[in-house]
Amino acid sequence: MSLLLWVDLLGTIAFAISGVLTAMKKGLDPFGIFIIAFVTSVGGGTVRDLLMDAPVFWMYDLMYIYTIAGAAVFAIIFRSRLSYLRRSLFLFDTIGIALYTMVGIQKGIGAEFHPVICIILGTLSACFGGVIRDILCNEIPIIFRKEIYATACIAGGVVYFAASYGNFPSWLQFGLAAGVVIAVRLIAVVFKLRLPSFYPQSS
């Protein structure tokens, strides 16, 4: 489980930085920035834990709060350089959703939920922090607006369970599924893919 812990930590940092940058674009004060970083980072997992009736993870392990505070301070200090790094930021965010999807699926499996529910839990973990962030900033949540976001998480989740029929070692199954999440999202953005729309183009 030590691997999962590292994955979790990395995802937390990635999302915290992505939250800081969103909050600064909105012109929030330092406290608002920290809240948005915190919510972006732990919001999805919190909803997941509430739905599972599991203990809310960050309340029993202060590591998360300290990590987010550290990442927020770091991102604020180096903000002028981070703005040159939008592209790596996008990478951070993409890595974050891949890692969180896997964490959510693992937790769902641990509580013996059906694979469909596990994939939903993984997708929630990955996407809902961003949804809450956008609601707090009074925007239509990003997952409804652009980029194949949640779809990438679901694809990764399906691959994860499909791979469990092969006899892969767990780290490979894990890496394969996380890789699919990242790949789907990268390809979607690079080729400006969207899900097909039902609406006449003229509108």
Add this chain to the structure above:
Amino acid sequence: MSLLLWVDLLGTIAFAISGVLTAMKKGLDPFGIFIIAFVTSVGGGTVRDLLMDAPVFWMYDLMYIYTIAGAAVFAIIFRSRLSYLRRSLFLFDTIGIALYTMVGIQKGIGAEFHPVICIILGTLSACFGGVIRDILCNEIPIIFRKEIYATACIAGGVVYFAASYGNFPSWLQFGLAAGVVIAVRLIAVVFKLRLPSFYPQSS
């Protein structure tokens, strides 16, 4: 309890279709449409179960997810005809809130809450899915904007408990209360009733 199950299923379908139509009006992609259908359908019950500290219903019974997915696909395919059917849609939505109010009250009674809390739980079950839908779509929730929505649920809930003093068979008590929810809302819309306002008309 078999009656309650059917009622629940019908309410789920009604709300899912109502969610699909709202999402399509907003121009969301297929995934967004499914999410909005899902949230409209199970959002109220999820909040109810979280507040009651009961297991979240759709996580332990995949029937709901499959039903919503089916209803969403159905509504997307027949969308051009559904748009001719706005009026029946309104009916769907009205039936949905009546049924969900009853489900919520039943669950509250089962957990031995006070009638006032049961009525709140019923109203929450019926209305909160729509509230979350509207928040996600970045609108002021409909229950604050028009139609005697939650008021109808509360009226039905009061009738339900009032009827428990008569010696009605349970299906009659049930039907009576659900009928009141539907009647209040239909009358309100037909006669364009609103709750009295405190504000000067000139504003």
Add this chain to the structure above:
Amino acid sequence: MSLLLWVDLLGTIAFAISGVLTAMKKGLDPFGIFIIAFVTSVGGGTVRDLLMDAPVFWMYDLMYIYTIAGAAVFAIIFRSRLSYLRRSLFLFDTIGIALYTMVGIQKGIGAEFHPVICIILGTLSACFGGVIRDILCNEIPIIFRKEIYATACIAGGVVYFAASYGNFPSWLQFGLAAGVVIAVRLIAVVFKLRLPSFYPQSS
């Protein structure tokens, strides 16, 4: 614990009145006004209890609902005079957050959480009702917009735990911390303090 109960009741009334006034400014109907009063009043504590996996307080003690309903009716009847009393309203709200912060911290301590988590729980109790109110009214939550709001709660929480190293009687420790919350907010508003901003003034 009788002191805590009074504090809780006063905070409930203060927040309910503050909710009624916000809702009336938005032109909501009587039902919407009651919902907003209710949500402003119990929203923060509800989120706190869900996170702690504690029973949601207002579901097991109808006193809260009756108090809020009473305060809402009172505020609606005397609305024309309350509008002359904006300043006392601000006081109500300030007293409300001070009291709720203390209630949240006490509950966190009772459940043996780490002081950092207790301060977060106190801040959540105090601020989150207002956040939900603003989300429902489709505004960017006030804590991101103006006034050192959450910062006051955190300051009070830190003082509370710092004071626990002195040998103060518990009512003094309590009053000291609540006083700090009130003082920080009053000073901030009177002197129009804000947290330092990172953004160039010209923007």
